Amino acid sequence: MRFTVAIDGPAAAGKGTISRAVAARFGFAHLDTGALYRAVGVKGGDPVVAAQTLGPQDLAREDLRTGAAGQAASKVAAIPEVRAALVQFQREFARREGGAVLDGRDIGTVICPDAEVKLFVTASPEVRAHRRWLELGGDEREVLADVRERDARDMNRADAPLRPAEDALVLDTSEMGVDAAVQAACDLIAARRR
Numbered sequence: 001m002r003f004t005v006a007i008d009g010p011a012a013a014g015k016g017t018i019s020r021a022v023a024a025r026f027g028f029a030h031l032d033t034g035a036l037y038r039a040v041g042v043k044g045g046d047p048v049v050a051a052q053t054l055g056p057q058d059l060a061r062e063d064l065r066t067g068a069a070g071q072a073a074s075k076v077a078a079i080p081e082v083r084a085a086l087v088q089f090q091r092e093f094a095r096r097e098g099g100a101v102l103d104g105r106d107i108g109t110v111i112c113p114d115a116e117v118k119l120f121v122t123a124s125p126e127v128r129a130h131r132r133w134l135e136l137g138g139d140e141r142e143v144l145a146d147v148r149e150r151d152a153r154d155m156n157r158a159d160a161p162l163r164p165a166e167d168a169l170v171l172d173t174s175e176m177g178v179d180a181a182v183q184a185a186c187d188l189i190a191a192r193r194r
């Protein structure tokens with residue numbers, strides 16, 4: 001059985017939480033594609049070479065969740081050759097036997113345009129910055145500025161910009177909360193699997 005769930009959206013919208021919950025509920029494998037770009041961003045050297053040679057040890061680094069890694073990821077993610085180097089791995093993961101959930105920015109639009117289920121998870125910048133601040137600490141105003149800067153870069157880049165696929169279900173988690181969003185996602189997946 002092959003079944004792909006594409007979950008896209010801006011930073012700290014709840015994609016990771018929803019993806020992990022959905023994967024656990026249906027027994028699907030989960031790939032956090034942001035971790036690939038974070039690993040390229042923190043690896044150093046030529047980012048294209050870093051993407052082409054990315055290995056399990058790069059993805060096991062403990063500093064991938066920091067704010068600095070997020071910013072570095074957003075910068076290298078605007079380089080078309082970096083994105084190209086990561087496409088095949090993501091597509092193979094998506095079509096693996098047993099079902100897969102991938103979360104990122106371009107899963108429903110570029111990586112898996114034929115995904116069985118597409119979600120676009122969003123929330124206001126203030127709500128997302130507050131969540132990130134609870135997770136990472138620091139100065140909340142700086143976290144908000146960081147979120148806005150990353151949004152602008154991810155949405156305005158020429159290659160695979162962040163935007164909802166036309167057939168994506170949009171879930172605004174500033175309005176509904178993450179638990180309700182998980183339920184909505186599970187209901188949609190269950191309906192499509194019938």
Ligand code: DC
Pocket residue numbers: 011012033034035037038070073074077078103104105106107150154
């Ligand atoms: O989801 P995240 O915060 O871990 O992603 C980090 C950065 O990586 C994000 O700002 C943009 C980039 N990214 C991307 O361009 N495409 C993806 N599919 C996932 C992440």
